Amino acid sequence: MNLWSDISTLTKEQFVAALGQLEEKVGPKPAARATKAKSASKAKAKLDTPAARIVALAGGSSVLERDLQRNLVTVLLQRGYPQDDFPKAADKSFEAWLEELMRRVPSADVMEAATSLVPKT
Amino acid sequence: MAPIKPVMAFLTMKGGVGKTTLAANLTRAMADIEKRKILLIDADAQCNLSQLFYEADDLDAVSTRTIYDALNGHKIMKPADLKRQIYKNSQNGSEIDFICGSFETFALAVNPSGLIERQTSERFRAFIQDAQRDYDIVAIDTNPSATMITMHALDVANFLVAPISFDKYSMRGVHLITSVLSPKYGWQKNPERVRVVPNRIKRPTTEAEQRKLFDAENRIRHAFPDLERSIVPNYIRQSAIVSNEARQVGFLADQRVPNREHLISLLNDFEQVAIDLLATQRKAFGDAQKDKGASGSAIQRAFASIFGEPMVRH
Numbered sequence: 001m002n003l004w005s006d007i008s009t010l011t012k013e014q015f016v017a018a019l020g021q022l023e024e025k026v027g028p029k030p031a032a033r034a035t036k037a038k039s040a041s042k043a044k045a046k047l048d049t050p051a052a053r054i055v056a057l058a059g060g061s062s063v064l065e066r067d068l069q070r071n072l073v074t075v076l077l078q079r080g081y082p083q084d085d086f087p088k089a090a091d092k093s094f095e096a097w098l099e100e101l102m103r104r105v106p107s108a109d110v111m112e113a114a115t116s117l118v119p120k121t
Numbered sequence: 122m123a124p125i126k127p128v129m130a131f132l133t134m135k136g137g138v139g140k141t142t143l144a145a146n147l148t149r150a151m152a153d154i155e156k157r158k159i160l161l162i163d164a165d166a167q168c169n170l171s172q173l174f175y176e177a178d179d180l181d182a183v184s185t186r187t188i189y190d191a192l193n194g195h196k197i198m199k200p201a202d203l204k205r206q207i208y209k210n211s212q213n214g215s216e217i218d219f220i221c222g223s224f225e226t227f228a229l230a231v232n233p234s235g236l237i238e239r240q241t242s243e244r245f246r247a248f249i250q251d252a253q254r255d256y257d258i259v260a261i262d263t264n265p266s267a268t269m270i271t272m273h274a275l276d277v278a279n280f281l282v283a284p285i286s287f288d289k290y291s292m293r294g295v296h297l298i299t300s301v302l303s304p305k306y307g308w309q310k311n312p313e314r315v316r317v318v319p320n321r322i323k324r325p326t327t328e329a330e331q332r333k334l335f336d337a338e339n340r341i342r343h344a345f346p347d348l349e350r351s352i353v354p355n356y357i358r359q360s361a362i363v364s365n366e367a368r369q370v371g372f373l374a375d376q377r378v379p380n381r382e383h384l385i386s387l388l389n390d391f392e393q394v395a396i397d398l399l400a401t402q403r404k405a406f407g408d409a410q411k412d413k414g415a416s417g418s419a420i421q422r423a424f425a426s427i428f429g430e431p432m433v434r435h
Contacts, residue, residue: 047331050354073427078414081404083423090429106401107393108316111354115342 051098130278134294150395152215163222189223284320312350
């Protein structure tokens with residue numbers, strides 16, 4: 001059997017035998033490529049920064065994030081931080097906003113205020 | 122009225138938590154972030170901070186002018202008489218001057234008479250008041266025990282930085298300082314005047330380890346609620362670079378190490394904590410008007426400005 005043979009004329013047994021011969025010519029099938037295990041050290045450090053940990057308090061809910069952000073602003077304003085210390089919230093994620101906030105407002109205060117706003121389970 | 126300037130005491134009740142390394146490298150990080158003129162004082166009779174900046178042979182040479190001279194010299198000393206510049210940032214103009222420690226301060230602490238104690242206390246207070254005129258920040262590294270000079274440092278300080286590891290004993294030491302001493306030093310009750318810095322924290326490599334670390338932090342917060350607003354959520358990570366074996370003389374930022382990436386990561390840790398310190402000091406020592414909390418219409422205006430929408434009352 002070659003590339004242009006009419007395989008419709010072959011019986012099933014002849015066809016299987018011909019395939020076996022072809023496999024011998026080609027060689028063994030290469031082993032499936034091992035999937036690259038994600039290196040633990042390269043796994044995204046989801047809680048590595050205070051901002052990421054505060055975002056995690058909202059448990060992935062965008063509604064809770066929105067509420068937490070607004071309540072956090074209210075609490076910090078009541079503690080005497082001036083309006084100018086707060087970055088604008090538009091066009092940035094909650095985490096990015098927190099990173100910017102904590103350059104002006106002490107991170108300890110932001111973290112404590114955020115954890116106090118989330119009900120303890 | 123002249124603004125009050127921070128006098129930071131680096132203090133722990135438990136040795137070996139990295140207080141001296143923290144004192145040196147946080148002040149450097151602060152100087153690199155914002156223009157500051159800082160006076161760093163080694164008030165520990167063990168002179169660890171002095172040994173961090175000078176080789177043993179050089180230490181003998183610089184020991185002609187030390188903090189001991191400010192406490193017990195025959196002449197009244199001013200900071201300018203004893204300081205040595207150890208850092209200048211040519212980009213932002215920050216400077217760090219250093220006053221060496223002396224083993225002789227130990228002699229003052231052993232069986233001091235009431236007269237010596239009063240005299241050294243008054244001299245140290247006057248010395249630090251002079252320093253506050255010349256510098257934006259005064260930082261004092263102290264001995265981790267209640268020696269006379271440590272108490273003098275607390276007498277003049279108005280800001281406390283205490284490193285901890287995430288264990289209750291470490292935190293209890295800080296709680297002891299603030300609860301036992303706060304009747305005498307009222308400012309210690311103010312969370313804006315105390316900074317508790319998690320130091321030498323093992324770097325997690327998985328999310329599970331990170332969550333465990335965050336849980337450890339939360340347990341500490343819950344166990345010491347009066348210090349919650351003082352605990353800095355940025356950690357200084359454990360690193361072989363700062364081990365005694367590997368340590369080179371000088372600031373970490375100036376070290377020559379094979380693993381530069383590791384050093385940069387550690388310097389970033391110090392930078393994040395320094396950002397918190399600078400922001401806290403702006404609040405604690407800033408304009409009195411800013412300390413008054415916003416209320417009512419001021420909050421609503423701020424809200425509209427920050428979020429671009431009015432505040433919704435529930």
